Amino acid sequence: MFDTLTERLSGTLRGLRGRGRMRPADVDEALAEIRLALLEADVNVAVVRRFVERVRERSVGGEVTASLTPGQQVTKIVYDELIDILGTSPLNVQFASKPPTVVLLAGLQGSGKTTAAAKLAQWCKSQGRNPLLVGADLQRPAAVEQLRTLARSIDVEVWSQAGDTGEAGDPVACAAGGLAHARHAGRDVLIVDTAGRLAVDAELMTEAARISDAVEPHYTFLVVDSMVGQDAVATAEAFHATLEVDGIILTKLDGDARGGAALSVAEVVGRPVAFASVGEKIDDFEQFHPDRMASRILGMGDVMTLIEKAERVYEQEEAEAAAQRLVEGTFTLDDFVDQLRQLRKMGNLQSIVSMMPGVSDQVRNAEIDDDRITTAEAIVLSMTPAERVSPEIIDASRRARIAAGSGTSSAQVSNLLKQFTQMRKMMGGMMGLGSKRRPTGRKAARKRSKGAGRAGGSRTGGGGRATPKGASRTGKPGGQPSVADIDWDALDLKLPGR
Amino acid sequence: MSTTTVLIVIVIFVVATVLLGSLPFVHRARQRRSRPASPHTPVAVSPPAARATDEPVAVPTPAPATFSSGLASSRRTLRDRLAPVNRRRPDEAIWEGLEEALLGADVGVATTMATLERLRSTAADQGIVDADELVQALAEGMRAALDADRTLHATAPDREDATPVWLFVGVNGVGKTTTIGKVGARLSASGQLVVMAAADTFRAAAASQLQTWADRCGAELISGSSGADPSSVVHDAVSAAAARGADVVLADTAGRLQNRKNLMDELAKVRRVADREPGAVAETLLVIDATTGQNGLSQARAFAEATDVTGVVLTKLDGSAKGGIVFAIEAELGLPVKLVGLGEGPDDLVDFDADSYVNALLGVDASE
Numbered sequence: 001m002f003d004t005l006t007e008r009l010s011g012t013l014r015g016l017r018g019r020g021r022m023r024p025a026d027v028d029e030a031l032a033e034i035r036l037a038l039l040e041a042d043v044n045v046a047v048v049r050r051f052v053e054r055v056r057e058r059s060v061g062g063e064v065t066a067s068l069t070p071g072q073q074v075t076k077i078v079y080d081e082l083i084d085i086l087g088t089s090p091l092n093v094q095f096a097s098k099p100p101t102v103v104l105l106a107g108l109q110g111s112g113k114t115t116a117a118a119k120l121a122q123w124c125k126s127q128g129r130n131p132l133l134v135g136a137d138l139q140r141p142a143a144v145e146q147l148r149t150l151a152r153s154i155d156v157e158v159w160s161q162a163g164d165t166g167e168a169g170d171p172v173a174c175a176a177g178g179l180a181h182a183r184h185a186g187r188d189v190l191i192v193d194t195a196g197r198l199a200v201d202a203e204l205m206t207e208a209a210r211i212s213d214a215v216e217p218h219y220t221f222l223v224v225d226s227m228v229g230q231d232a233v234a235t236a237e238a239f240h241a242t243l244e245v246d247g248i249i250l251t252k253l254d255g256d257a258r259g260g261a262a263l264s265v266a267e268v269v270g271r272p273v274a275f276a277s278v279g280e281k282i283d284d285f286e287q288f289h290p291d292r293m294a295s296r297i298l299g300m301g302d303v304m305t306l307i308e309k310a311e312r313v314y315e316q317e318e319a320e321a322a323a324q325r326l327v328e329g330t331f332t333l334d335d336f337v338d339q340l341r342q343l344r345k346m347g348n349l350q351s352i353v354s355m356m357p358g359v360s361d362q363v364r365n366a367e368i369d370d371d372r373i374t375t376a377e378a379i380v381l382s383m384t385p386a387e388r389v390s391p392e393i394i395d396a397s398r399r400a401r402i403a404a405g406s407g408t409s410s411a412q413v414s415n416l417l418k419q420f421t422q423m424r425k426m427m428g429g430m431m432g433l434g435s436k437r438r439p440t441g442r443k444a445a446r447k448r449s450k451g452a453g454r455a456g457g458s459r460t461g462g463g464g465r466a467t468p469k470g471a472s473r474t475g476k477p478g479g480q481p482s483v484a485d486i487d488w489d490a491l492d493l494k495l496p497g498r
Numbered sequence: 499m500s501t502t503t504v505l506i507v508i509v510i511f512v513v514a515t516v517l518l519g520s521l522p523f524v525h526r527a528r529q530r531r532s533r534p535a536s537p538h539t540p541v542a543v544s545p546p547a548a549r550a551t552d553e554p555v556a557v558p559t560p561a562p563a564t565f566s567s568g569l570a571s572s573r574r575t576l577r578d579r580l581a582p583v584n585r586r587r588p589d590e591a592i593w594e595g596l597e598e599a600l601l602g603a604d605v606g607v608a609t610t611m612a613t614l615e616r617l618r619s620t621a622a623d624q625g626i627v628d629a630d631e632l633v634q635a636l637a638e639g640m641r642a643a644l645d646a647d648r649t650l651h652a653t654a655p656d657r658e659d660a661t662p663v664w665l666f667v668g669v670n671g672v673g674k675t676t677t678i679g680k681v682g683a684r685l686s687a688s689g690q691l692v693v694m695a696a697a698d699t700f701r702a703a704a705a706s707q708l709q710t711w712a713d714r715c716g717a718e719l720i721s722g723s724s725g726a727d728p729s730s731v732v733h734d735a736v737s738a739a740a741a742r743g744a745d746v747v748l749a750d751t752a753g754r755l756q757n758r759k760n761l762m763d764e765l766a767k768v769r770r771v772a773d774r775e776p777g778a779v780a781e782t783l784l785v786i787d788a789t790t791g792q793n794g795l796s797q798a799r800a801f802a803e804a805t806d807v808t809g810v811v812l813t814k815l816d817g818s819a820k821g822g823i824v825f826a827i828e829a830e831l832g833l834p835v836k837l838v839g840l841g842e843g844p845d846d847l848v849d850f851d852a853d854s855y856v857n858a859l860l861g862v863d864a865s866e
Contacts, residue, residue, distance in 0.1 A: 036607055042791030045602045109814065110671030110787060141710035142703040149702030149724075198817040225671065229604035229791025231819035252670060255755040257793035280700075310509055322508055339512045352513060376516050419515050427511045 027059050030074060041258035044233040047267045055081055079294050085263055086290035087272020091247045093219065095129065099188035102179065102215050105249070106208055106239055107223030109196030112251035114143055116223050116277055117193040118150035119285035120249070123275070124189045125154065132187035134178030135160035136211060138169035139195035147193055154282055157187075171195065171207060176214040190215070205242045212243055221274060223249045224265050232261040236268045247274030250288065254279045262293075306355040313345045326427050333380045333388040336420060340377050349373060378406035379416050391417050592629050593618075596636060603822035603859050606792050609829060613639065637856050640825065644852035646834030648809070652746070654778035661740045663732070663747045663772040666811075667765060667801050668785035670753030673813035675704060677785050677839060678748045679711025680847035686715040690745035695735030696721035697728035697768060700752040708750055714844060718742075728752065728764065729771040736777035747777065756800030766804045782807050783836065786824060788815045794823035798831050812850065813839035820859050 031052050038048045058077045095101045103120065105113050117133055124131040133151050135144035135158055144160045151158045159178040161169040175192050182190045194211060197204035212220065222236060222245045239245060248269065250262050253276045262273050273288040322339065325331040346352055349370050380388065382405030387394055394402070394417065396410070403410045593614065600610040617636050626632055653662045664681070666674045675698065682692050694712050696719055698704035705721040712719040720735035722728075732749050739747045751768060754761040773779045784807045786794050801807050810833050812821050824835045835850040 039601055040607050040792060042604075042793070045598050108789065108817070110673060112671055140707065142706035145706050146701065146703035198814070225787075225789070227669065227787075227791060227793040228789045229794075229819070229823065230602050231604070231789045231817065232791075234818045235789070252755060254757075255669070255793065256757040256796055257791070261791065306509065314508075319508060326508075326511070336512070336515070339508055340516070343509065343512050343516075346509070349513065349516070352509070356510065356513070372516050416515070423511055423515045 024060065027056065027074065031056055031059075034078065038260060038263070041260035042229045042232075042264075043260035044230050044264040044268075047233065047264045050267075051081060051085070051263075082263075082294040083290055085267045086293055087266065087288075088290065089272075090287055090289050091272045091274040093274070095127075095188065096218050099186075100132070100179070100182045100190040101129075101188065101219070102190045102192070102217040104192045104194065104212055104215065104217035104220045104243070105223055106194050106220065106243055106245075107196060108198065108225070108228075108235055109140070111196065111223045111225040111228075112277065113137070113196060113223045114147050114193050115150065116221075116249050116251055116275075116285075117147065117191050118154065118156075119277060119282055120221075120275065121151065121156045121189075121191055122154045122282050123285055124191070125156070129189045130187050131156055131189040131191055132178065132182045132185065133158045134175055134190060134192040136171040136175045136178070137193050137195040138171050138174065143193075143195070150282065157185075172210045172214050175211045179215050192217070205238065208239075209242050219246045220244060221247050221249045222265065222269065223251060224261055226250050226253045226259040226261060227255060227257040228261040230264075232264045233268050236265040240269045245269050245271055247271050249273075249275045249277065251277040253277060254284070306352065309346045309352075309355075313342050326424065329424065331424055333383065333391060333420065334385075337377055337380045340373055344370070344373055375406070375408060375412070376416060379403075379408055379413055382406040391421065592632065596632070599860065600822065603820035604791055604794075605822035605859075606795065606826045609826040613643075613829075633860060633862055637860050637862050640856045640860075641852050643829045644825070644835075644856070646828055646832060648834045648836050648850060650809070650836055651780045654773075654780045657778035660778035661736055661744065661747060661776050662780035663736060663749055663777045664781040664783060665749045665751065665769060665772055665779055665805065666783050666785055667751050667805055667807070668753060669755055669797055670701075672753065672785045672787040672790070673839060674698075674753060674785045675707050675711070675750055676842075677783075677811050677813060677837075677847070678708065678750050679714065680839065680844055681837070682711060682717045682748055683715040683844040684847060685746060685748075686717060691742065692717040693735055693739040693742070693744045693747045694719045695732050695747055695749040697731040697735075698750050698752040699724055699726045699728050699731060704750070704752070717748075718744075729768050732768055732772045732777075733774075736772060740776035746780075747772075756797050762800060762804040765801075769805045779806075781809060781836075783809050783811050784833070785811045785813055786821075786827070787813055788817065788821035789819040790821075790823050792823065795826055795830065798827045798833055802831065802833060807833055809834050809836035811835075811837040811839065815839060816841045816846070821855075822859055825855075825859070 034055065035048055035052050038051065039045065043051070055074070055077050058081075059074050093101075105117050105120075107113050114137065121131040121133050133147060133156055135147045137143040137147075138161060144158070147160075148158045159174075159181050161174050171194065175194075178192065179190060181187075192211065192215060194208055195204065197208065220243050222239050222243075224232060224236070228235075236245070248262070248265055248271065250259070250273050253259060266273055272290055273293075276286055276288045278284045278286060322331065322335055325335060343349075343352070349372060379402060382402045383391075383394070387398065387402075394413075399410045399413050402408075402413050406413070596617075597610060597614060600613065601607065605613070613636070616639055617632070620626070620635055620639065621632060624635075626635055651662075654660060666678055668674050678694060682694060685692050692715070694708055694717050696705040696708045698708075699722055702724070705719075705724075709719050709721075711717075718738070720731065720738050722731040722734070728751060732747075735747050735749065738744075749768070749772060751765060752761075754765065756762065769779060769782065782805050784798060784801045786797065790797070798807070798810070810824055810827060812824050812835055815821050815838050827833050828835055835855075838848050838850050838855075840846045840848060
């Protein structure tokens with residue numbers, strides 16, 4: 001998600017971050033890179049031009065803060081601009097006091113409206129609501145049937161024209177009928193799926209306006225495919241002129257598209273991205289958090305989402321007990337397997353890693369297969385209970401047996417054991433010190449600048465002069481240990497380029 | 499210690515152990531992955547010339563006029579954009595205008611830069627200074643870059659006796675099912691016996707949507723139950739078509755995002771099964787939506803790798819999008835654009851015409 005934008009921007013900005021002072025030429029160079037990164041991410045040309053201009057004005061025009069280096073300042077300005085466009089706060093759906101809350105979905109053909117409608121219905125159900133879906137797409141053959149099939153899987157009723165043939169149906173009457181039915185049947189949310197249309201088709205746009213007039217929606221969401229290119233702006237302008245869009249639903253965000261369309265549309269419409277569809281399953285639908293996305297674009301990690309995901313999966317007492325054992329040094333490989341299983345419930349490994357703050361680009365962009373969890377699990381499960389409690393008894397012959405049992409090699413077994421022991425020691429020490437330890441001391445800063453060197457960026461500044469205490473961590477919950485604090489060097493990493 | 503800290507520590511601990519426990523493999527996986535991402539790496543696609551010997555399909559070719567008139571609705575000419583610029587001096591403002599025109603049409607940064615670089619040397623060689631001439635030279639250069647063979651093959655190369663299969667692939671929502679309906683209508687109208695395979699067994703009601711199209715053009719539809727193995731549906735359709743002596747099988751597949759490895763593997767299997775006796779894959783057509791941005795290149799690479807794509811169908815070109823991504827796809831990857839979808843009617847599918855396409859993309863008139 002937004003990966004390449006992240007990569008490009010963080011590459012450019014990292015170069016700036018290390019500098020004590022910045023010349024106008026540096027700003028220009030950074031802005032040129034930012035421009036290319038945004039264009040390659042499909043942000044509209046005109047939007048890019050305005051974005052770059054605003055960043056330039058704010059960078060050159062002052063806003064000097066004593067506590068930030070110029071490089072950090074540009075990072076902050078870009079971050080603020082991103083937030084300004086994507087929306088300063090998440091759009092919280094306020095359910096109407098007099099039900100039903102009416103939601104209208106509009107968008108181009110193939111943007112994923114019907115699927116988004118069903119997913120939104122499921123989301124409403126998770127909020128304790130009782131939604132009704134209206135299939136007002138009488139244009140595309142079998143669109144209503146598609147909606148019905150999806151709705152059946154989440155046990156939500158669909159209202160549509162009796163025949164579903166599409167030929168003679170009147171979508172306006174259909175939508176109005178749905179509203180009346182929702183009132184009658186006591187449904188508190190009404191989600192209207194409309195036919196996909198081309199922005200330039202005046203007739204269909206008029207029809208969309210008539211549907212909107214008939215149901216008077218509380219929320220009109222524009223459904224936008226995250227793979228859309230430059231035309232996103234023209235589309236958004238046309239829909240916004242006709243329907244007055246309240247928010248955006250970004251679909252297919254699980255693809256490898258760079259998603260610049262989100263920036264373009266949000267800028268043009270001036271309304272935030274409200275929801276994002278992140279997978280093929282009906283639950284793969286979440287509220288969009290602009291600040292988190294901006295952090296992510298700039299490679300600052302996405303700790304909040306990570307914590308939310310973790311909270312959903314872990315039992316608090318269990319987690320605290322496990323943490324306690326970590327501190328005491330009694331955390332066993334059995335505990336490790338338990339944790340692995342919890343981790344798997346949080347989603348795929350790659351997405352978890354990408355949310356971690358301070359992870360180097362190499363690790364972040366590496367193709368991380370979920371098989372890794374399976375392999376680690378297999379190795380531990382091939383050990384005897386005694387070995388799991390005290391791994392130090394594992395000698396060469398035991399190692400060979402474990403490797404054979406788990407279908408791995410002796411080297412893999414010993415590598416896992418080595419990492420386990422070292423991580424346990426380190427985490428124990430870290431947690432033992434609690435939150436008193438500030439993770440951004442001289443040592444951490446030095447490590448970060450090394451990280452930049454590894455990533456192929458120029459080695460800037462010398463020694464500990466690079467990052468002042470705590471500066472680059474603004475906006476993140478302070479005091480939490482991050483991957484940046486791990487002494488990657490001591491762990492004998494084999495990263496490319498070393 | 500707060501709960502959140504505890505959670506984060508545990509998650510980081512587990513992830514770090516797993517990752518570090520297997521890091522050398524990360525390194526290798528990364529190298530493997532970075533190779534196809536390089537814009538200069540050729541994709542394993544058979545050269546179109548190798549297929550030139552096959553017999554072309556006898557289908558009525560609509561007038562190219564339809565093509566440009568379908569595009570006329572919303573285009574803003576490049577000439578309008580460049581109007582305020584001094585026409586006698588191709589200074590940086592003109593080059594910027596050209597750059598924005600190409601970028602704004604979704605041609606993409608790399609292809610735009612390469613195209614303009616070539617134009618700069620042409621302009622220097624021929625001493626072009628006039629803005630209009632520059633635009634004409636640009637159009638000429640772009641037309642020259644679109645030189646792939648666009649023949650639609652009625653039979654598979656070297657397997658003329660087998661039942662030919664046209665496989666339609668692409669990401670979600672680009673218009674695969676609608677395209678099959680239109681291709682079916684076109685082939686039926688030219689007197690061919692068409693069998694359609696509803697191998698999109700994932701999307702709810704995809705088969706009924708295709709049934710509507712099959713009914714319209716008098717084709718037979720073979721479908722499986724929802725969630726059935728798409729390969730088996732294709733196999734059944736090919737067997738049925740062979741038994742009936744049908745001229746062609748049009749196989750629909752479920753839309754899939756190209757970064758989903760298991761789904762791409764599934765698609766590769768569908769292609770292998772379709773290519774087995776009594777069938778033979780004659781065309782694998784990648785359907786691309788004209789509104790698609792730079793992700794189109796990633797789609798083309800991934801689908802070409804998985805299914806040996808033989809051509810591109812550009813859909814929804816009747817909107818305001820210019821579909822510049824297919825220029826990048828053909829110019830950089832050598833995948834020919836074969837068909838263009840211009841609307842919702844059964845007849846709104848036309849052969850791709852490089853001249854009209856470039857003229858529409860740049861907003862220039864060929865008659866000048």
